[in-house]
Amino acid sequence: KAGVTQTPRYLIKTRGQQVTLSCSPISGHRSVSWYQQTPGQGLQFLFEYFSETQRNKGNFPGRFSGRQFSNSRSEMNVSTLELGDSALYLCASSESGQIDQPQHFGDGTRLSIL
Amino acid sequence: GENVEQHPSTLSVQEGDSAVIKCTYSDSASNYFPWYKQELGKRPQLIIDIRSNVGEKKDQRIAVTLNKTAKHFSLHITETQPEDSAVYFCAASTRGAGSYQLTFGKGTKLSVIP
Numbered sequence: 253k254a255g256v257t258q259t260p261r262y263l264i265k266t267r268g269q270q271v272t273l274s275c276s277p278i279s280g281h282r283s284v285s286w287y288q289q290t291p292g293q294g295l296q297f298l299f300e301y302f303s304e305t306q307r308n309k310g311n312f313p314g315r316f317s318g319r320q321f322s323n324s325r326s327e328m329n330v331s332t333l334e335l336g337d338s339a340l341y342l343c344a345s346s347e348s349g350q351i352d353q354p355q356h357f358g359d360g361t362r363l364s365i366l
Numbered sequence: 367g368e369n370v371e372q373h374p375s376t377l378s379v380q381e382g383d384s385a386v387i388k389c390t391y392s393d394s395a396s397n398y399f400p401w402y403k404q405e406l407g408k409r410p411q412l413i414i415d416i417r418s419n420v421g422e423k424k425d426q427r428i429a430v431t432l433n434k435t436a437k438h439f440s441l442h443i444t445e446t447q448p449e450d451s452a453v454y455f456c457a458a459s460t461r462g463a464g465s466y467q468l469t470f471g472k473g474t475k476l477s478v479i480p
Contacts, residue, residue, distance in 0.1 A: 256409075283465070285467065285468070287468075294455075294470055294471070294472045294473060295410070295455065295457075295468075295470040296470075297462075297467045297468065297469070300462070300465050300466075300467060302465065307462075307463070307464035307465035308462035308463050308464050308465045308466075308467055309462075309463065310462075310467070342409070342410070344468075349465045349466060350466065351397050351398050351459045351461070351466040352397060352398035352415075352417050352459065354400060354412050354415060355400070355412070355468060356412065357402075357409045357410045357411070358409060359408070359409045360409060
């Protein structure tokens with residue numbers, strides 16, 4: 253089975269721009285979660301999608317948004333980029349997002365803001 | 367919300383020795399505790415997990431123990447090898463607004479010295 257695929261792997265943007273990141277989950281997985289990883293804050297939960305619905309959201313500003321398509325692929329969008337948004341953005345998929353289901357991560361998208 | 371503390375932040379061991387990483391969590395409702403290994407520039411990889419109805423789980427050189435009363439769990443790596451060098455993250459699965467999410471510790475950088 254193919255793993256979680258994230259595109260692009262690297263992005264360089266400037267302040268004020270917006271960006272869209274993509275995540276394709278493992279085949280058959282319907283839950284997709286997004287995390288931000290930075291050296292200072294570690295891995296922080298952004299949001300989780302299941303059946304095209306956002307079920308859970310972390311403590312991030314409204315500039316961070318996402319969506320999920322009927323094939324379970326997910327995108328996240330960050331608008332009005334700030335320097336502090338520079339991070340590795342990881343998505344993880346699980347079968348249905350239940351409490352004890354393993355989450356499997358993609359390689360991430362490294363976003364750099366100039 | 368859930369808070370996961372992880373210690374130590376860095377750990378150096380001689381090849382062949384054992385390594386122990388400890389985590390504590392705050393939410394007594396947490397029921398699932400995965401451990402991830404992240405090598406430099408790579409995705410977090412699930413290496414072992416434990417559910418709340420189990421006190422200990424072992425997989426070859428890796429073992430995890432859970433003490434629900436004290437709210438702590440630990441990762442034990444025996445007979446360490448240079449390829450065990452990586453950053454290890456513990457996590458606890460807790461209920462968010464509409465589903466479950468992983469709350470991560472800040473990570474432990476393990477260096478195995480040949």
